[in-house]
Amino acid sequence: MTTTMQIPEGFIMPDFGNAGRPRAQASATPGEEGATDTVSSYTGPRKMAFICSKGNLDMAYPALIMGNAALGEGAEVHIFFTFWGLDIVNTKTYDNLKFTVSGNTAMHMPGLGRVRPGLEHKSMPQALGNVPGMTSIATKMMKKQMTEMEIPDIPEFLDLMQAAGAHMYACKLSFDMAKMIEADLHPAVEGVISAGDFIDIAENAQVVFV
Numbered sequence: 001m002t003t004t005m006q007i008p009e010g011f012i013m014p015d016f017g018n019a020g021r022p023r024a025q026a027s028a029t030p031g032e033e034g035a036t037d038t039v040s041s042y043t044g045p046r047k048m049a050f051i052c053s054k055g056n057l058d059m060a061y062p063a064l065i066m067g068n069a070a071l072g073e074g075a076e077v078h079i080f081f082t083f084w085g086l087d088i089v090n091t092k093t094y095d096n097l098k099f100t101v102s103g104n105t106a107m108h109m110p111g112l113g114r115v116r117p118g119l120e121h122k123s124m125p126q127a128l129g130n131v132p133g134m135t136s137i138a139t140k141m142m143k144k145q146m147t148e149m150e151i152p153d154i155p156e157f158l159d160l161m162q163a164a165g166a167h168m169y170a171c172k173l174s175f176d177m178a179k180m181i182e183a184d185l186h187p188a189v190e191g192v193i194s195a196g197d198f199i200d201i202a203e204n205a206q207v208v209f210v
Contacts, residue, residue: 046073046074047075047077047205048066048070048075048076048077048205048206048207048208049198049206049207050079050208050209051063051198051207051208052081052082052210053083054083054210055084055086055087055088055097056084056097056098056100057098057099057154058104060094061146061157062210063079064079064157064161066208067079067166068161068164068166071164071165071166072164076167076205077166078167078168078169078198078201079161080168080171080198081168081171081174082173082174083171083174085210086175086178088154088158089168089186089188090180090185090186091184091185091186094154094155095153095155097139098135098136099138100134100135100139101128104124155186158186158188162187162188166188167190168188169189169190169191169193169197169201170191171195171198172192173194
């Protein structure tokens, strides 16, 4: 027996856009009835907007990595740094972002698998976050992993993003709350704008909130 899902009245399915890559569809032999051509890649305007709201080291990289990938695919990229995310482009803080175990129940250490198989998948106890020096140790370990994978540090990553054509902005509200001046911002930041301004900029874009 099969059931049909009932769509609530007034529900509008969000348009997430296509993946931007060619996808093959199963088709009949060319010339036969029902035969279809391979679906071509999405040809409309490609635009992505990232909102960075957190200033931890592990939260700084996702938007930069995804933005870099989008630039490589030819997409127009805009990044809005708001609240603690402003630390990512603040020259006084961006080279000293921290990574902490506290509040991160997904934190596990691949190296522990050498001690006992299976431990590499176990979450680290939250109490470790309260141990003096643990945040510094965790931050150092993460930076070491990034270096080994040849992932640039935050200042260099911002330079690369700027060179690749990314557009970056600081949130005016957060900027004013932090008592910052424009000289504090990385040169890649094009301006200090309001949330409303960014909404206008992000029109027709695929928005990712980090």
